[in-house]
Amino acid sequence: AQSVTQLDSQVPVFEEAPVELRCNYSSSVSVYLFWYVQYPNQGLQLLLKYLSGSTLVKGINGFEAEFNKSQTSFHLRKPSVHISDTAEYFCAVSEASSSTGGFKTIFGAGTRLFVKA
Amino acid sequence: DGGITQSPKYLFRKEGQNVTLSCEQNLNHDAMYWYRQDPGQGLRLIYYSQIVNDFQKGDIAEGYSVSREKKESFPLTVTSAQKNPTAFYLCASTGGPETQYFGPGTRLLVL
Numbered sequence: 222a223q224s225v226t227q228l229d230s231q232v233p234v235f236e237e238a239p240v241e242l243r244c245n246y247s248s249s250v251s252v253y254l255f256w257y258v259q260y261p262n263q264g265l266q267l268l269l270k271y272l273s274g275s276t277l278v279k280g281i282n283g284f285e286a287e288f289n290k291s292q293t294s295f296h297l298r299k300p301s302v303h304i305s306d307t308a309e310y311f312c313a314v315s316e317a318s319s320s321t322g323g324f325k326t327i328f329g330a331g332t333r334l335f336v337k338a
Numbered sequence: 339d340g341g342i343t344q345s346p347k348y349l350f351r352k353e354g355q356n357v358t359l360s361c362e363q364n365l366n367h368d369a370m371y372w373y374r375q376d377p378g379q380g381l382r383l384i385y386y387s388q389i390v391n392d393f394q395k396g397d398i399a400e401g402y403s404v405s406r407e408k409k410e411s412f413p414l415t416v417t418s419a420q421k422n423p424t425a426f427y428l429c430a431s432t433g434g435p436e437t438q439y440f441g442p443g444t445r446l447l448v449l
Binding site for chain 2: 253255257262263264265266267270272311325326328330331
């Protein structure tokens with residue numbers, strides 16, 4: 222069964238410090254991996270995605286993530302955060318569904334990043 | 339500009355009442371989704387549709403219904419059978435196995 226675990230529900234960090242948001246997944250087949258960001262009372266916006274190829278993926282707003290197949294992880298990193306990065310971040314995994322012929326996406330529970338001045 | 343619109347932004351439901359949330363997209367996407375978001379629980383799939391006139395139940399379909407009569411539209415009805423409807427509802431669409439594009443959401447509150 223597919224599942225996504227975001228290991229930290231909240232991550233407080235000071236402005237200009239580095240941050241890592243952790244994501245682990247379980248799946249028996251090849252997957253696509255995503256990080257989305259959600260600002261208060263808004264929909265989700267794509268930060269970055271891994272489909273294939275290079276395991277280091279760069280996204281918007283200076284974020285990057287590394288796909289580690291052996292550890293089934295897709296951790297999100299930023300070397301220096303800003304106050305404006307305060308938001309909720311969701312890791313997601315998409316895999317082919319044998320029952321429907323389409324793709325099913327599972328989201329993690331989210332990590333709230335709080336950047337302090 | 340292409341995108342997904344949801345309306346209304348806030349919706350109030352009285353006990354025993356059915357309410358309908360609107361979702362429209364002009365991205366020419368085949369697949370559309372409805373998610374429910376509760377604090378600390380991430381997104382849970384209610385219903386999805388991969389093509390017009392076809393839809394499937396997600397993980398928490400009880401108390402909800404949908405229709406997909408047009409490619410652009412995927413309305414969600416929260417029925418009186420849904421006993422705990424207070425949540426943030428998100429609609430999304432995708433053109434393939436990749437990125438899901440999300441609407442701005444509708445917050446449903448019970449009076």
